[in-house]
Amino acid sequence: MPFQDELGSGVRVVDYDPEWPHEFDHLAARLRGVLGDLALAIDHVGSTSVPGLAAKNCIDAQVRVAELSPYLVDLMESAGFRCRPEPWNRTETSNGQACDKLVFAPPIGERPTNIHFRLATGPNTRFALLFRDYLRANPAARTAWGAFKQRLAQSVPDIFDYGQIKAPATTLLMQSAEHWSTQTNWTVS
Template sequence: MPAFEEITRHHDIDPDEDPWVQGPPAPETVVLVPYDPEWPARYQALAADIRSALGDAALEVDHVGSTSVEGLTAKDVIDIDLVVADPRDEDAYVPLLEPLGYVLVIREPSFHEHRALRLSDPRVNLHVFGPDCPEVIRHRMFRDWLRTHPEDRALYENAKRSAVPGGGTVMDYNRRKEGVIRDIYDRLFRAAGML
């Protein structure tokens, strides 16, 4: 388990690092939709496929992101955290996921060796991290906090809606809601006795 200091620290990506495996994505319109009660079942099917493809190489598979929070408006994209022994060893998992349609799109050595694969239909962002990665813990804590704190869930939803205008990439959209996300993290970390 990482130290509290590692979990509570907001890790920034090296600005000189080019994370795009196949070049930067084209700008796309962010579309938010009401919570879909089918999202958990979609995640379960996707997780079963990932576990079947990877076997013991999939140390953990978890539904994270907005589609994992009942009642929260979100992009119709399932976010999944996959923990493997070493994200740098792409040969141990990428070729096994490609037959399912996953494509490696992001490689971020400066951000916990994060890798991201994308599935186009249905839309999935598969985030790959190593064991005891603070970011995996943060994702789960944020999800669980929003599930049990309707006031922050509403605050986050409002931030998402406010971040949509302005266009650009999904990363631009994410940057526009970052302040609210960090405020929520501050509250949940304090409540957990980590700050």
């Protein structure tokens, strides 16, 4: 669940904002300053990373790391970021495999972000990059996905319920993405 300062008027999916990549760049530079070489890569993921895709106005960054250690939590918290405590922010399932992760919220008062720490070689890391790259490459899927999320947000204002309903649709989307990855020989870069 969101932190108290993140509670608002429900889920709102907005049209794509061309400033999102610049906001991600600023966040990524800040994270590099905090993490140094511990960040093997910092990726813009999620819907805000797909030009033209409607999204919640929340930048998702993926930090690829060699290990998920308590030291990462200490570093991030010393920079003001807040570790999300919910179980679904600690473990996620990708292609049937449970994967550990850590998710951080921004310091109080800053723009909405989710910073996902994942193992560099984890299936959940691949999942996030495949989601992004598939929707960047497929205009029909991108338009349909954006329209679905906008309709869902209008009828389901609770963020938890929104996520629970969106999950099975994401599974269907990712089946198409997997097919596309095979056809195009897509790989994680």
